[in-house]
Amino acid sequence: MRNLKIKYKIAYSLILILICFSIASSTINYLREYRNSVEDYKITGTSLIKNIEPYIAHHLYVSDIVGVQRTLDDILKNNPDILYAFILNPENKVIAHTFDQNFPSDLLKVNNEPLQNTELLDFGDKTAYDFSQPIVDGKLGIIRIGISRERMIQSLRSNLFNILTLILAFIGIGILMSFYISKLITNPLNDLVHSIKKISKGNYKQTLQIKSHDEIGLLSASFNKMCYNLQHLTKRLEDKIEALRNKNEEYEKLNKEYKSQNEELYKAKEKAEESDKLKTAFLANLSHEIRTPMNGILGFAELLKSKDLSASSQEKYISMIEESGQRMLGLINDLVHISKIEAKQVEIKNEKTNLNELLDRIYYFFKTITEAKGLTLEYKNSTCDDEPLILVDSDKLEGILTNLINNALKYTEKGKISFGYGKVENKLQFWVKDTGIGIPSEMKELVFERFRQVKNTHLDGDEGSGLGLAISKAHVELMGGEIWLESELSKGSTFYFSIPFINAKQEEESSNQEDKHLKDFKDTTIIIAEDDEINFLYLNEILKDYHLNILHAYNGQEVLSLLDKEKNIKLILMDLKMPVLNGLETTSEIRKMNKTIPIIAQTAYSSNADRQSAFSAGCNDYIAKPINKNDLLIKIDDFLV
Ligand code: ADP
Numbered sequence: 036m037r038n039l040k041i042k043y044k045i046a047y048s049l050i051l052i053l054i055c056f057s058i059a060s061s062t063i064n065y066l067r068e069y070r071n072s073v074e075d076y077k078i079t080g081t082s083l084i085k086n087i088e089p090y091i092a093h094h095l096y097v098s099d100i101v102g103v104q105r106t107l108d109d110i111l112k113n114n115p116d117i118l119y120a121f122i123l124n125p126e127n128k129v130i131a132h133t134f135d136q137n138f139p140s141d142l143l144k145v146n147n148e149p150l151q152n153t154e155l156l157d158f159g160d161k162t163a164y165d166f167s168q169p170i171v172d173g174k175l176g177i178i179r180i181g182i183s184r185e186r187m188i189q190s191l192r193s194n195l196f197n198i199l200t201l202i203l204a205f206i207g208i209g210i211l212m213s214f215y216i217s218k219l220i221t222n223p224l225n226d227l228v229h230s231i232k233k234i235s236k237g238n239y240k241q242t243l244q245i246k247s248h249d250e251i252g253l254l255s256a257s258f259n260k261m262c263y264n265l266q267h268l269t270k271r272l273e274d275k276i277e278a279l280r281n282k283n284e285e286y287e288k289l290n291k292e293y294k295s296q297n298e299e300l301y302k303a304k305e306k307a308e309e310s311d312k313l314k315t316a317f318l319a320n321l322s323h324e325i326r327t328p329m330n331g332i333l334g335f336a337e338l339l340k341s342k343d344l345s346a347s348s349q350e351k352y353i354s355m356i357e358e359s360g361q362r363m364l365g366l367i368n369d370l371v372h373i374s375k376i377e378a379k380q381v382e383i384k385n386e387k388t389n390l391n392e393l394l395d396r397i398y399y400f401f402k403t404i405t406e407a408k409g410l411t412l413e414y415k416n417s418t419c420d421d422e423p424l425i426l427v428d429s430d431k432l433e434g435i436l437t438n439l440i441n442n443a444l445k446y447t448e449k450g451k452i453s454f455g456y457g458k459v460e461n462k463l464q465f466w467v468k469d470t471g472i473g474i475p476s477e478m479k480e481l482v483f484e485r486f487r488q489v490k491n492t493h494l495d496g497d498e499g500s501g502l503g504l505a506i507s508k509a510h511v512e513l514m515g516g517e518i519w520l521e522s523e524l525s526k527g528s529t530f531y532f533s534i535p536f537i538n539a540k541q542e543e544e545s546s547n548q549e550d551k552h553l554k555d556f557k558d559t560t561i562i563i564a565e566d567d568e569i570n571f572l573y574l575n576e577i578l579k580d581y582h583l584n585i586l587h588a589y590n591g592q593e594v595l596s597l598l599d600k601e602k603n604i605k606l607i608l609m610d611l612k613m614p615v616l617n618g619l620e621t622t623s624e625i626r627k628m629n630k631t632i633p634i635i636a637q638t639a640y641s642s643n644a645d646r647q648s649a650f651s652a653g654c655n656d657y658i659a660k661p662i663n664k665n666d667l668l669i670k671i672d673d674f675l676v
Contacts, residue, residue, distance in 0.1 A: 042214075042221040049213035050206070057202040068194055072187045073164075080166040080182045083114070088168050088178060091122060095175045104131040110180070118163045118181040125176050161185065223251040227258060239265045313486040313501075320500055324366050331359030364661060369502040373485065376509040383513050386669075387539045388429040390456065390463075391416045397433065397454075401440050410447060415455030425463070426537040430663070431510045438503045439467035439530045445499070447471030450527070462516070462533040473524040483508040483518065507532070559675060560584040561606040564594045564621065565637075566613045570660070574608065577664045578671075591616025595624060604632065606674055611638040611649065619652040626653035633674035637662060 039047070087110060094102035107120045111133045119142075121132035132138050163181035170176050223246065230241040241262045243255040335352040338344075344352075375381045398414045405412040436454065443452045450470025456463055474482060474489055481487045486501040511518045514534045522528035565571040566589050575585060586601065588594040590613045598604060607625070611618035622634055636649040639660040646657050656670055 040221070041224065042217045045217035045220060046210070046213040049216065050210055053206055053209035053213070057205055061198040061202055064198060065191070065195060069191060072191060076164050076182060076184070076187060079116075080164055080180065083110075083117075083182075084166045084168040084178055084180055088170055091178055092170050092175055095122075095170065100130055107131050107133050114182075116182050116186055118161065118183040120178070120180040122170075123177045123179070125174065130176065220251070223247075223255060227254065230258065230262070234262065234265065239269050310486075316488075317486040317501060321366070324500060325363065328359035328363040328366075332356050332363070335359075366500060368661075369500055369506060372506045373502050373509075376506065381509070381513060383428045383431070385426040385428055385537065387424055388427045388432070389424050390427075393429060393433060394436075394454075394456070397436055397440065400437075401444070401452075405444060405452060408444065409449065410444070411451035413451060413453040415453070415457075424539050426539045427534065428510075428514060430666070431514060432534070435507045435510055435532065436465065436467065438507050442503060442530075443467055443469035443471060443528075447527070458536060459533065461536055463536045464531060464533045466529055466531050468527065468529040470527040473526055474520065474522040474528050475524060476522075479520055479522065482520075556581040556583050556671075556675065558582075558584065559605050560586060560601060560603050561608065561671075562586045562588055562594055562597055562604055563608045564588045564591065564613060564618065565608075565610045566590060567610075570610070574662065574667075577662075577667065581668075590614050591618065591621030591624070594621050598625065598629070598632075606671065607632060607634045609634050609636050609654065611636055611645070619648060622649075622652040622654055635670055635674070 087106060090106050091103055094100070094106065103122055107122070110120055111117055117133075119133050121134075121138065121142075122130050124130050127143075129138050129143070162184045164184065165179065165181050167177055167179045170178055223243075226243055230243060233241055239262055242259050245252050245255050245259075335355045339349065339352050339356075372381070394414055394416055398412065402412050440452065440454060447469040448471065452467070452469045454465070454467040456465040458464075478487075478489050482489065483504050485505040487505075488499070488501045508518050511532045511534065516532055516534035518530070518532035520528055520530045561583055563571060563574050563585055565574065565587070571587055575587075578585060586597050586604070588597055592615045594607065594609070595616070609618045609622060613621075616624070618636060618638070622636075625632065625634065633656075634654045635656045635658055636646075636654040637658045637660060638645060638649075649657050655674065658667060658670060
């Protein structure tokens with residue numbers, strides 16, 4: 036029952052009530068009918084027996100038994116309901132009766148006393164109410180009649196049938212009514228349930244039709260209001276969710292940005308820590324690198340002071356000093372280079388260069404050193420012999436190759452070192468190969484960074500600054516090329532770099548150039564303005580073979596006086612840092628009177644600003660210290676031709 040729908044619960048309850056009510060009312064009705072019928076019978080029987088008593092008494096007074104019998108027969112004939120009638124004399128003997136055959140003795144057993152009250156007697160298939168009436172107070176006997184109940188039963192039955200039919204009709208109508216009523220109640224409820232189900236699935240746009248103003252109508256109205264509120268709330272909620280989603284997206288975006296910033300910061304921190312470590316290592320290295328040649332220079336200089344030195348020892352000590360000086364100069368050069376690169380002051384100066392000659396020079400320079408170490412040195416010139424003259428910054432190219440071969444020498448104990456170049460597409464590709472210790476793969480990119488060195492690769496006395504490859508890489512890139520390496524641990528390394536190939540038309544001048552210089556420089560007077568005696572001696576030394584007439588000025592003032600005295604001066608090599616009158620001031624003074632005389636500035640400071648101020652003062656060119664012999668000759672040649 037619990038699981039039944041409300042519709043059926045209401046219908047079944049109504050039907051049950053209806054059935055109970057019908058059964059109760061029809062039972063009451065039936066019982067009342069039965070009692071009335073019994074009462075009717077009793078009245079009829081009593082009045083009948085009382086009515087016939089005088090007639091019977093009359094016949095008995097005259098002992099007319101036949102008359103008695105006739106009266107009984109008449110009664111039986113006129114009343115179809117009378118089942119029997121008989122008379123008992125005072126001795127209780129039947130003197131007349133209405134039975135066809137013998138009088139049934141059982142009737143006497145049942146009622147052998149004169150009866151006062153009505154009794155129901157059973158006659159097999161029939162039942163009858165038995166009435167008795169004493170005749171003249173019993174002096175003449177007793178009259179007894181039996182009235183059949185058949186008619187009463189018949190009428191009760193038909194009555195019962197009518198009642199049952201009515202009940203059934205009533206129940207039928209009741210069932211229909213119950214269903215109708217339950218439908219009337221449950222239909223709006225069903226609508227409500229249906230809508231609630233839709234709401235539970237998230238569809239809040241529900242409106243119920245209000246068909247009545249009873250509780251269900253009220254419920255529907257409240258439901259509609261609730262739906263409206265829900266829609267409103269949902270809308271606000273959706274708006275809020277949308278706003279939250281947007282905020283979330285913003286936060287996610289910000290989060291991503293913070294994350295990447297964080298990563299960058301972390302990387303920067305790592306890099307800073309790393310570079311801090313590298314700088315500390317570099318400083319330690321640097322200190323060692325400076326101390327070693329300094330020890331050599333100071334030590335051998337001290338030894339040179341002793342007077343009784345043989346010529347060969349002197350020569351040996353001087354060459355040791357030279358070697359240490361070279362090493363120191365190399366380190367200082369590296370440092371200057373790297374700072375120039377950092378300050379973006381390095382420029383590329385392309386000039387006609389015979390590549391094969393350059394490689395020859397390098398080969399012969401390294402040959403002896405390599406062989407001294409027990410290694411073989413090989414080189415391979417390009418096959419494109421018809422195009423060995425190219426436009427390139429030859430100093431830088433030579434510097435890169437020298438650095439790579441130096442490294443190969445440093446990190447190779449046995450085997451061979453080879454180098455060369457070839458034309459690959461529109462580029463010149465150079466290579467330096469060794470059979471040395473090799474470089475671990477994780478360091479292949481890193482060795483090109485400043486101060487980077489592979490741990491444990493340094494052999495005794497061969498420590499470096501970790502700047503060589505960084506300088507080489509910067510120079511290659513400035514020349515528009517790239518540098519990389521291939522290496523296998525314990526087998527060796529090959530460094531490659533490529534630069535653009537720019538062909539230069541071969542001119543018939545290069546081989547005779549030095550002779551021409553020699554010829555043309557004869558009787559040519561130049562001034563070297565230099566306050567440092569050693570620097571002057573060096574310049575004098577490298578120019579002495581060219582038969583120039585060199586005048587030495589120790590300061591600017593002396594330059595001006597020399598110019599005054601000597602009218603045939605063709606060029607001035609001007610040191611910028613001099614006492615009394617410095618190089619810039621002197622140049623400005625000269626330009627006031629002489630606009631044409633070539634002045635080449637020479638200084639150890641080679642920043643862009645220095646160069647700019649030299650040109651502004653009136654210098655025609657600029658050469659950095661330490662002065663490269665070739666560079667100087669080319670420049671002098673340019674101005675003296
Ligand atoms: P360094 O002055 O230390 O030689 P470089 O910049 O020239 O500085 O080289 C960086 C590092 O790369 C070296 O310290 C060395 O560990 C490694 N390296 C360079 N060239 C070679 C090579 N040919 N074979 C093995 N290791 C090399």
